[in-house]
Amino acid sequence: MGRLSGRRAVVTGGANGVGRGIATAFAREGCDVFFTALSDASAARETAAELREHGVRAEYLLLDGADPAAPGRLMDEATRALGLIDVLVNNAATLTRTAYLDITPEQYDQVMTVNLRFPFFLTQAFAARLRAAGAPGSVINISSISATKAVSAMAHYQCSKAGLSMLTRGAAYELAPDGIRVNTISPGLTATKANAAQWRDDPGVWHERSKDIPLGRPGRPGDLAGAAVFLASAESAWMTGGDIVVDGGSAAV
Structure with missing residues (x-):
């Protein structure tokens, strides 16, 4: 504990x-967290209260x-609330x-605006x-194995995630002299509130997709937390431009 104090x-x-x-794992490791939500104020309040329980x-x-205006507004608000931000997780995404x-x-x-344009300019901000503060930092982009592996009815989403993965490489190269590292986590099929209509309302399709996962089950949100803590911490100090695949083995077959 305390790896992100x-x-x-x-x-x-x-x-x-x-x-x-990811936010919960960061809080457990001593990191102050400023997070966004699209419109679910109740879930946001609940999450903030849960994080504060970790001190x-x-x-x-x-x-x-x-x-x-979202990138500049977010960085302004976060800086006012917590001080200089040194870890950024570009996780927000949309999918139809x-x-x-x-x-x-x-x-x-x-899809392209939320999944690619927003993280592009948020990372810039x-x-x-x-750079102005002469401080190092870490950017973690949450991409997807869909960036390189075709899935039906998701072409626009796949393009956005492929672009995000390439943003990691381009930004990592240019920001390295400033000590700002940029890496990607690429999840496989993961059960979340955003895709609940798939795994809850159409379990047959979900089961069919899960059969391609060697470890035998879809991911859970917590399955990505360890990789995110690693990339935010000093343990990954000599890593930039990389991609950690967390997919139950899907990319191996």
Whole structure:
């Protein structure tokens, strides 16, 4: 415990699912956390209270990543609340399962804006503040094995995640002289509130997809937490531009 003592993190989409799992793991390790939620104020309050039970500061902001002003506003609010932020987790994402020929320009733009444009410019705002302060930091992008492995009815999502994975490499290269590391976690099929309609309402399809996972089950939000703590900590000090795949073995087959 205490591997992240003294750190201050921003976690987008931190009120539920993978983001909440990461935020909770950070708090357990002594990290102050500022997280965002799209609109679920009740879940955000509950998450903040849970994080504070670990003796850390925890604040949140209801924020739509599709808003062009969101990156600057988030960094301003987080800095005011906690001080200089030195860990950023780009987790917030959106997804509509739509056949390729039926994807509308509006659906495409929404997915690309939230999943790629928002983390692109949020990372920029985060890094600019660290550079001005002469301080190091860590960016963790939550991508997906869908960035490299085709899945039906998710072409726009897959493009956004492939772009996010490439953002990791480009930003890692350019920000390395500033001591700012950028890495990716690529989850496999994971049960979250966002995809509840799949695993709860269509268990047959979920079971069929799960058969391709060598470890025999879909992921849970907490399954990604250890990798995130590692990338946020000094234990990964000589790692940037990398990708940790957490998928139950899906990418191996």
